[in-house]
Every structure is written in C-alpha cells, then in structure tokens.
Amino acid sequence: MSSHHIVRENQEPALIVESVADLDAEYIGQLLEWNPTVFTNDYTIDFFLADDIKVDIVVTNQGNLYVQEQIKKIPVQRGFIADAIQYLIDNNYKAVNIICDEIPDTVFSFCKEINIVLFIAGKRYVFIEGKYEKWKQKGEQLFVREDLLKSLVGVKKVARNTFMTEQDGFIHLAFNTTEFVCIGEEI
Known part of the structure; x- marks a missing residue:
C-alpha cells in the first residue's frame, strides 16, 4: 500500500x-x-x-x-x-x-x-433497488429473476432468469418491486 x-x-x-x-x-x-x-x-x-x-x-x-x-x-x-x-x-x-x-x-x-x-x-451478485444501469461488453451474461423485471434495455433473454448483453454499452433494468433485487454477473 x-x-x-x-x-x-x-x-x-x-x-x-x-x-x-x-x-x-x-x-x-x-x-x-x-x-x-x-x-x-x-x-x-x-x-x-x-x-x-x-x-x-x-x-x-x-x-x-x-x-x-x-x-x-x-x-x-x-x-x-x-x-x-x-x-x-x-x-x-x-x-x-x-x-x-x-x-x-x-x-x-x-x-x-x-x-x-x-x-x-464464478458469479458476483449485487443487491439493487429500483433500477440497474451499467456499462457492459457485448455477450456478457446477467442473472436476475425475470418476474421482477418491469423493463430492460440492451439485453435479451437467453434462458430462464438469464440475459445476455446485445452490444457494448449501457444496459438498463427497471424492477416492478420496491424490494432489493439480486443481480448476478459472471466473474
């Protein structure tokens, strides 16, 4: 240090x-x-x-x-x-x-x-309230309960509760709950 x-x-x-x-x-x-x-x-x-x-x-x-x-x-x-x-x-x-x-x-x-x-x-999970916005590279996977999603931009569903980024850039997820939502990323 x-x-x-x-x-x-x-x-x-x-x-x-x-x-x-x-x-x-x-x-x-x-x-x-x-x-x-x-x-x-x-x-x-x-x-x-x-x-x-x-x-x-x-x-x-x-x-x-x-x-x-x-x-x-x-x-x-x-x-x-x-x-x-x-x-x-x-x-x-x-x-x-x-x-x-x-x-x-x-x-x-x-x-x-x-x-x-x-x-x-091999995954890192964070707890988010309201919405999730982050810059990601194309092809990265996200793991989130789809029943908690209100809207999503920049990602597409590839399997149950699994999404993939469509291009390099910011992705946006909005949730239909006021509770914390757990979002996973590959590390």
Whole structure:
C-alpha cells in the first residue's frame, strides 16, 4: 500500500467465508488484498489457517482454541451469515463480500443497512433497488429473476432468469418491486 492510501477502520468491505469450494485461490487473494475483517465458521477456518491467512472472527458454538491468538469468537444464534452481518452492522461496517454456495434468503433483510456482494460459483451478485444501469461488453451474461423485471434495455433473454448483453454499452433494468433485487454477473 502506498503512503497516500489511508484505510480507516471498517472502511473496506469485510469478508464472510461460508464456502471456499466455489472460488479459486487467486480470487480469494484479491478479496483479501486490502486486509478485510475476515469471518469464518467451523467448516472454513481450516482453509485459512492452513495457508496462514489472518482470521478475525469465527462464528461458532465450539470451544476450539486456534493457532492465531487474536481470533475473536461470536456465538451462532440465527445462523452463520446472519450473525456475521449483524455483527458488522452493529460495528458500523458499510460493506461486506460473502463467499457462499447459494444466495442466502437472510441477506435480503440486511440490504438497507449494509452493502452486500455475494460470490457464488464464478458469479458476483449485487443487491439493487429500483433500477440497474451499467456499462457492459457485448455477450456478457446477467442473472436476475425475470418476474421482477418491469423493463430492460440492451439485453435479451437467453434462458430462464438469464440475459445476455446485445452490444457494448449501457444496459438498463427497471424492477416492478420496491424490494432489493439480486443481480448476478459472471466473474
């Protein structure tokens, strides 16, 4: 990090790791680049400890002792991801990256309080309210529930809940709900 970068506490997105199977080590390395607060559970902590990667918090009901002394434990109450996100909100974090196997239903209830990005099986999911506008290259795929779409520009449906950009440029999606909508992109 160069001297002109000042990282304030809780400024960088935290990282919650529920699964390490679906994301390659290089991408995990990119998510760890800015030294985020790292949350693991009883199933993923060994991956980090084996590679000597700093873990900050384990969400667990186990009494295990870990090689890294500074690891804090918080108890499982509502579930690993929900408990970790609630901890982040309670401690004024603004954003979190989550590596998991599927879109957890519980994350929708936190979208108003913290910016959430999911990484699942080679896709990056964001939660958007109202409309989604982004510059994309031709041929990129987007994944969104089609029953939530009011209008779309620059994309065409290629399969159920799967769309492809028609050309280089801005795409626009408008939603027929006031709730947050989950949109996936290939990474």
